[in-house]
Amino acid sequence: MLRLLLAWKRLLRASSLLFVCSGVTPAFAGEPLEPHLILLLRTPGDEDTMVRLRADLTDGGWRVLEIRPDPRSEREPLETIAARERASAGVRVDAASESVRLWVKRDEGAIVEDFTARGEPSSGHVLALRVAESLRARGLLLPAATSAPSESAPLPPVVPAAREGAPPPTAPPSRAGASF
Numbered sequence: 001m002l003r004l005l006l007a008w009k010r011l012l013r014a015s016s017l018l019f020v021c022s023g024v025t026p027a028f029a030g031e032p033l034e035p036h037l038i039l040l041l042r043t044p045g046d047e048d049t050m051v052r053l054r055a056d057l058t059d060g061g062w063r064v065l066e067i068r069p070d071p072r073s074e075r076e077p078l079e080t081i082a083a084r085e086r087a088s089a090g091v092r093v094d095a096a097s098e099s100v101r102l103w104v105k106r107d108e109g110a111i112v113e114d115f116t117a118r119g120e121p122s123s124g125h126v127l128a129l130r131v132a133e134s135l136r137a138r139g140l141l142l143p144a145a146t147s148a149p150s151e152s153a154p155l156p157p158v159v160p161a162a163r164e165g166a167p168p169p170t171a172p173p174s175r176a177g178a179s180f
Contacts, residue, residue: 048124
């Protein structure tokens with residue numbers, strides 16, 4: 001019986017050490033945020049902005065969670081809904097006033113920004129661009145990684161640039177009567 005208790009004690013100690021070393025947040029410590037998950041809170045008439053913004057976000061490596069228009073979500077603050085969905089950022093467009101609200105969760109505290117594009121042509125695209133640039137300025141929206149050229153791919157030949165006033169290149173002299 002004593003051996004069984006000692007074995008359980010060792011097993012619990014080893015599993016707790018493994019748990020601590022893995023960096024996993026225990027469920028009782030609160031739910032962690034999903035990295036690069038952005039909430040797009042949809043409102044009527046926001047199609048122009050959302051299409052452009054969704055393209056920028058997916059190219060930047062974000063996972064996008066869209067919530068369709070709902071009367072309950074219109075009254076609830078963006079910050080509350082984004083926190084409930086465990087998103088690390090959230091966007092709500094108000095097409096009627098040509099404005100957008102961006103919420104970003106940071107370790108130092110959340111950031112809330114409001115952008116407007118009243119009277120601008122293509123205001124939906126302008127708003128999407130402003131949100132994307134704000135995320136880029138914080139280092140949160142990076143361009144998609146480009147693949148490095150493979151080592152097996154041949155490099156293009158290097159052609160020296162022609163100098164001004166230099167005679168055109170000539171073919172090497174051939175040997176008279178040479179046969180191949």
